[in-house]
Amino acid sequence: MITPDPATPEGAAVIDLHDKMQGLEDLTGEWPGADTVDIIGRWFEGFDFTRPPAPACWVTGSAWVLRCQDRHEDTVTLWADEATALASLARDVRSNWDNVSDADGIPDFPPADDRTAVDLYYGPRDSREEEDYWLYAQDITTLxxxxxxxxxxxxxxxxxxxxxxxxxxxxxxxxxxxxxxxxxxxxxxxxxxxxxxxxxxxxxxxxxxxxxxxxxxxxxxxxxxxxxxxxxxxxxxxxxxxxxxxxxxxxxxxxxxxxx
Structure with missing residues (x-):
C-alpha cells in the first residue's frame, strides 16, 4: 500500500485528485464518465511531461562559506567550521588594522577576541561601503x-x-x-x-x-x-x-x- 506524502508536490497532487473524485462520488453516488474525464483532464494539466524529472540529491555534509569583498577583489573560501573561518577572517582584519585604527571608537590595536576584532573592523552592516563579508553554513550535496x-x-x-x-x-x-x-x-x-x-x-x-x-x-x-x-x-x-x-x-x- 502506497501512502501519498502531502509534503511533496506529487503526493499533494494525488491527494487532491482523490478528494475531487471522492467529492464526485459523494454527490452522484458514482463516477460519471464525462465528469471523471473532465476532472482527470484538468488534473493532468498541472503536470509537466516535457522535461525529465530532476535527479534526487542527498546531503553528504556541510561547509562554512566565507565571502570577502572589497574594491579590488571578491573571494570565496570553504571551511570545516565557523570558528576556523572566523579565525582566518580575524587574521586578515588584524593585518589591515591600520585601515581603521584612526576612526572614532576603534582602539589602536586589534582585540584578542576574533569576533570582536571582526565586528569593530567592518562596523555595522548597513554602513559598509568598500569592504564587507558573509559567513554562513551550506549543505554539500551530490546526486x-x-x-x-x-x-x-x-x-x-x-x-x-x-x-x-x-x-x-x-x-x-x-x-x-x-x-x-x-x-x-x-x-x-x-x-x-x-x-x-x-x-x-x-x-x-x-x-x-x-x-x-x-x-x-x-x-x-x-x-x-x-x-x-x-x-x-x-x-x-x-x-x-x-x-x-x-x-x-x-x-x-x-x-x-x-x-x-
Missing amino acids: APPAPHAYRFPAAEVCAWINSAARFHPASCPDSASLPCIEVGGVLVFAYLDPDAKAVQISVDLDTTAGQLRRSDATVPLLIQIGNSTVFSAPAGPVPASTQPRRLRRWLRHIPWMRW
Missing part, C-alpha cells in the same frame, strides 16, 4: 544513487515500535574494555571518550542491523546530524570486517551481550 528495487523504509508506526524497544548498554565497569552503546533496530551506536584520540568519538556498527532496515543490496540508509547541521546523509552500507578499526572490533568482543 543520489537509485534506490534498490522494491525497498521501503518502515512506516511511522513500525519506526515508533522499534524506537520504543531501543536498549542502552553501559560499559560494564571502569576497568573493562567495553564501551557504552545504544542499540536501535540492531544498529549499534557507540559514544565514548577516546583517550588516544583525545576526543569524544561516535562509532556506528551496522553488522547486526535488522533485516527490515536493509536494502536488497545490504546497504542501510543513514542520516547523521550534529546540532542543526547534517554531516552525513546517504544509503551507506556495513563496513567490511577487514577495514574496521582493530581497536573497535577488540572492544566489541569484550561486550558480554554481543554474539559472534
